[in-house]
Amino acid sequence: MKRYDLITPEGTKDILFEDCLIRRQVEDNMRMIFSGMGYSEVVTPGIEFYDVFNLNSRHFPQEILYKLTDSKGRLIVLRPDSTMPIARIAATRLREADLPLRLFYSQSVYLANRSMTGKSDEIVQMGIELIGSNSKKADLEVLSTAVEVLSFCDSEKFRLEIGDIGFFRELVSQLDVDLITAENIRTLIEVKNYPALNDLLDSIGDNSATRALKQLPRLFGGEEVFEKASKLFCDEKIEKILSNLKSVYNDLSKLGCNGKITVDLGIVNRTDYYTGIVMKGYLQGYGEEVLSGGRYDKLLSEFGYDVPATGFAVNIDAVADFKKKKEDCKCKIPDAIVFAEKGFEMEALMRCREMKKNGLVVENSVFHSLEETQRYAQKKGISKVIVVYGSSGGNGNV
Amino acid sequence: MSEKPLRIALTKGRLEKDTVELLEKIGFDCTAVREKGRRLILPIPQANLEVVLAKAADVITYVEHGVCDMGVVGKDTIMEMKGKFYELADLGFGKCKFALAGKKGHDFYSGYDVKVIATKYPNVARSFFEAKGMDVEIVKIEGSVELAPLLELSDAIVDIVETGSTLRENGLEVYEDIAPVSARLIVNMVSMKIRKQEIENLIGLIEANL
Numbered sequence: 145m146k147r148y149d150l151i152t153p154e155g156t157k158d159i160l161f162e163d164c165l166i167r168r169q170v171e172d173n174m175r176m177i178f179s180g181m182g183y184s185e186v187v188t189p190g191i192e193f194y195d196v197f198n199l200n201s202r203h204f205p206q207e208i209l210y211k212l213t214d215s216k217g218r219l220i221v222l223r224p225d226s227t228m229p230i231a232r233i234a235a236t237r238l239r240e241a242d243l244p245l246r247l248f249y250s251q252s253v254y255l256a257n258r259s260m261t262g263k264s265d266e267i268v269q270m271g272i273e274l275i276g277s278n279s280k281k282a283d284l285e286v287l288s289t290a291v292e293v294l295s296f297c298d299s300e301k302f303r304l305e306i307g308d309i310g311f312f313r314e315l316v317s318q319l320d321v322d323l324i325t326a327e328n329i330r331t332l333i334e335v336k337n338y339p340a341l342n343d344l345l346d347s348i349g350d351n352s353a354t355r356a357l358k359q360l361p362r363l364f365g366g367e368e369v370f371e372k373a374s375k376l377f378c379d380e381k382i383e384k385i386l387s388n389l390k391s392v393y394n395d396l397s398k399l400g401c402n403g404k405i406t407v408d409l410g411i412v413n414r415t416d417y418y419t420g421i422v423m424k425g426y427l428q429g430y431g432e433e434v435l436s437g438g439r440y441d442k443l444l445s446e447f448g449y450d451v452p453a454t455g456f457a458v459n460i461d462a463v464a465d466f467k468k469k470k471e472d473c474k475c476k477i478p479d480a481i482v483f484a485e486k487g488f489e490m491e492a493l494m495r496c497r498e499m500k501k502n503g504l505v506v507e508n509s510v511f512h513s514l515e516e517t518q519r520y521a522q523k524k525g526i527s528k529v530i531v532v533y534g535s536s537g538g539n540g541n542v
Numbered sequence: 543m544s545e546k547p548l549r550i551a552l553t554k555g556r557l558e559k560d561t562v563e564l565l566e567k568i569g570f571d572c573t574a575v576r577e578k579g580r581r582l583i584l585p586i587p588q589a590n591l592e593v594v595l596a597k598a599a600d601v602i603t604y605v606e607h608g609v610c611d612m613g614v615v616g617k618d619t620i621m622e623m624k625g626k627f628y629e630l631a632d633l634g635f636g637k638c639k640f641a642l643a644g645k646k647g648h649d650f651y652s653g654y655d656v657k658v659i660a661t662k663y664p665n666v667a668r669s670f671f672e673a674k675g676m677d678v679e680i681v682k683i684e685g686s687v688e689l690a691p692l693l694e695l696s697d698a699i700v701d702i703v704e705t706g707s708t709l710r711e712n713g714l715e716v717y718e719d720i721a722p723v724s725a726r727l728i729v730n731m732v733s734m735k736i737r738k739q740e741i742e743n744l745i746g747l748i749e750a751n752l
Binding site: 258261262301303305335336337338339340364365406408426427428429430431432433 | 603606607608609624626627628629630631632729730731732734735736738
């Protein structure tokens with residue numbers, strides 16, 4: 145029988161030393177950003193009932209979930225997302241709590257990726273959810289927090305892209321097409337497949353909605369997008385969405401990150417789930433988005449609690465990877481190593497404790513001889529060897 | 543904004559040749575690519591481009607991971623591999639089609655037995671039959687797929703058909719077309735956003751010279 149006791153499952157990895165250090169630094173910074181804005185941390189179970197992730201407005205395809213059954217044969221999944229469990233908490237345990245709720249989380253999510261693509265199945269995400277307000281103030285708060293997160297990652301090389309799912313929704317509702325065709329249109333806009341999108345829309349007909357949909361994936365970039373878009377849309381509802389997005393964009397420009405906040409009216413992912421403004425964050429040199437989120441006003445009602453909400457999630461693995469390439473992060477070499485002569489083992493440990501209190505990093509030697517300790521210290525680059533031979537102790541250097 | 547060259551991955555072989563011709567038509571000096579020797583990363587300094595030569599499936603992998611900003615790859619590979627990237631333009635060359643083919647004169651859909659399909663493209667074959675609600679058994683073949691029905695391993699094949707002459711010479715025929723195939727220009731989703739101007743300029747030049 146082949147044993148798998150020396151390797152980790154595909155899509156997972158062990159994280160060691162410097163990698164841990166940089167990851168904790170990233171997490172600590174995020175935590176400071178979030179809690180400084182009044183967000184409180186919640187932790188949800190690593191396993192949940194499948195039903196939590198199989199809603200009308202959002203469901204995870206079977207093939208990307210890690211599944212198991214509980215002792216009663218009920219279907220359980222490894223958490224693929226944190227927003228849905230948090231919506232569940234808000235709708236149950238926090239139902240009587242005063243609104244708005246400001247919650248944040250820092251935990252892994254699990255998704256089964258295509259194998260051999262170099263993607264992780266276990267990703268640490270941190271994120272915020274602002275529940276109970278559909279105001280523009282709430283949108284601005286979440287967006288500017290996203291900017292804060294991205295500028296922490298790299299104040300120069302980030303982009304925050306905003307859009308509104310409403311454009312696509314309104315335009316498609318004006319077409320007389322079935323759900324499958326609507327989904328085909330959505331996919332083609334999502335991947336900006338201009339030729340195929342044009343062919344499909346031509347087959348549906350030539351009207352203001354198909355003409356606008358053809359342009360939707362091209363409408364991305366800076367402020368000029370609004371001008372181009374306003375020429376295209378002659379529908380009252382869409383004009384309202386556009387003017388709202390424009391005013392949000394203008395407000396965000398006051399954060400002073402010139403050119404780093406952009407617009408893409410062709411963001412059409414998870415159209416059943418998002419209901420308003422959506423966002424994606426990028427770091428130059430990292431091939432995928434590192435942050436994504438938006439307004440999801442319908443999700444909580446699926447748990448029986450009809451309140452609006454907005455939020456985003458950051459991929460901490462991606463940020464840590466990015467930071468690692470950018471910054472030199474080394475684990476600290478201990479300042480000293482303490483060697484105990486026979487009979488003074490406890491005194492040595494007390495000495496370590498004392499030095500630790502003064503902010504030093506001290507190792508306790510577990511070798512039998514001073515020579516071995518010195519060899520080890522030299523190899524590891526520890527500059528000081530302390531020998532404890534009496535209650536007061538004594539020093540010796542390598 | 544960025545002085546780093548845009549990196550474009552080309553599928554080695556015919557698509558590479560056609561793309562280089564296209565780039566030369568635009569007016570770029572592609573000497574380095576033409577005289578590449580064994581090198582795999584080649585500069586086109588004048589256009590601030592860097593050409594990477596790779597196998598079709600790898601072009602997608604490199605673009606998806608963002609180590610290459612753009613790529614030229616056949617729709618056949620895109621359909622088989624899927625993946626997340628923008629598929630911005632149909633370059634028009636490398637034209638062929640996916641088709642279901644088998645022994646001439648044989649009625650593929652007759653009988654009640656589960657059909658065996660040999661193919662180099664198991665995902666394309668699977669989704670084609672899934673859309674028909676038809677259960678089939680798929681056998682992955684690496685080399686000449688045409689052999690499988692001749693050796694009676696399979697009832698039919700799902701493969702790329704260009705002129706159809708290989709099929710004809712082996713007594714096979716196309717039963718049904720599945721999808722047209724041609725070379726596509728794909729772009730990494732983040733590169734598209736961060737280096738919009740450069741990429742759009744290049745696409746503009748490419749489209750004007752198709």
